[in-house]
Amino acid sequence: MGDPWQECMDHCVEVTKKAGEMIREALQKDIAVMQKSSPVDLVTVTDQKVEQLIISSIKEKFPDHSFIGEESVAAGAPSILTDNPTWIIDPIDGTTNFVHRFPFVSVSIGFTVKKEIEFGIVYSCIEDKMYTARKGKGAFCNGVPIKVSGQEEISQSMVLTEMGFKKDPEIFKTMMANLKTILTIPVHGIRSPGSAAINMCLVACGSADAYYHMGIHCWDMAGGAAVVTEAGGVIMDISGGPFDLMSRRLIVASSRAIAERIAKEITVFPVGRDDKEGE
Ligand code: IPD
Ligand code: CA
Numbered sequence: 023m024g025d026p027w028q029e030c031m032d033h034c035v036e037v038t039k040k041a042g043e044m045i046r047e048a049l050q051k052d053i054a055v056m057q058k059s060s061p062v063d064l065v066t067v068t069d070q071k072v073e074q075l076i077i078s079s080i081k082e083k084f085p086d087h088s089f090i091g092e093e094s095v096a097a098g099a100p101s102i103l104t105d106n107p108t109w110i111i112d113p114i115d116g117t118t119n120f121v122h123r124f125p126f127v128s129v130s131i132g133f134t135v136k137k138e139i140e141f142g143i144v145y146s147c148i149e150d151k152m153y154t155a156r157k158g159k160g161a162f163c164n165g166v167p168i169k170v171s172g173q174e175e176i177s178q179s180m181v182l183t184e185m186g187f188k189k190d191p192e193i194f195k196t197m198m199a200n201l202k203t204i205l206t207i208p209v210h211g212i213r214s215p216g217s218a219a220i221n222m223c224l225v226a227c228g229s230a231d232a233y234y235h236m237g238i239h240c241w242d243m244a245g246g247a248a249v250v251t252e253a254g255g256v257i258m259d260i261s262g263g264p265f266d267l268m269s270r271r272l273i274v275a276s277s278r279a280i281a282e283r284i285a286k287e288i289t290v291f292p293v294g295r296d297d298k299e300g301e
Pocket of ligand 2 (some may be wrong): 114115
């Protein structure tokens with residue numbers, strides 16, 4: 023039997039390319055910035071237009087499928103993962119980068135069936151790198167197979183994380199303390215490229231050895247989770263348990279040893295869930 027989801031994946035690559043073109047064109051013009059939940063949670067008309075382009079194109083071909091899209095959720099759509107084939111879409115992952123023309127901006131799409139990720143696409147559209155991964159079939163960048171570094175020693179590793187403004191001073195303190203803990207292991211370095219999906223792809227292709235984050239969303243994680251897993255990486259919850267797409271937190275790494283060490287060192291703070299209202 024052929025692959026039942028291949029047609030979806032092929033369509034996903036095509037629509038993601040179009041989305042990337044739209045983003046590159048928008049970078050040539052003035053960018054009007056709007057705020058969402060806080061002064062550092064930004065959105066632009068391009069985020070909204072790109073999401074509309076992606077969803078309308080997929081709906082036309084696959085009318086029975088479900089969607090969780092960042093901007094649709096911001097506009098009030100539910101963010102509940104069901105067993106139905108579901109497209110989890112971040113039209114621009116790295117909106118702050120986009121606004122500042124900092125060149126790590128991606129379109130990220132993960133596709134789930136029965137809550138399992140079947141494939142993921144991350145298009146780093148300024149670099150023109152198309153990362154693709156189909157469950158059980160490996161991960162690729164522009165068609166070339168990629169794999170994680172395989173690094174086992176955290177002291178030899180490059181670690182990625184993102185630091186955002188946190189309203190709660192205690193949470194802010196914990197986030198900064200976590201940074202200090204990881205830096206003083208010591209590791210070779212910590213970087214924050216600014217797009218969760220690209221961070222996962224950087225681990226997937228061996229340019230970084232780990233990435234941890236608390237407070238992101240399923241649309242930031244779904245595409246990259248497929249890429250890093252298929253590249254031979256390890257993905258787990260920040261506590262060291264199994265990865266949960268709706269949990270808003272993760273560790274990915276080149277090896278189980280590094281992922282488990284980060285889980286051991288990190289102090290967890292509450293971030294809510296994507297599938298619980300108001301969190
Ligand atoms: C954000 C980026 C960023 C991360 C934030 C995300 P967005 O996604 O992935 O790296 O630090 O937590 O919300 O808003 O640009 O799609
Ligand atoms: Ca986004």
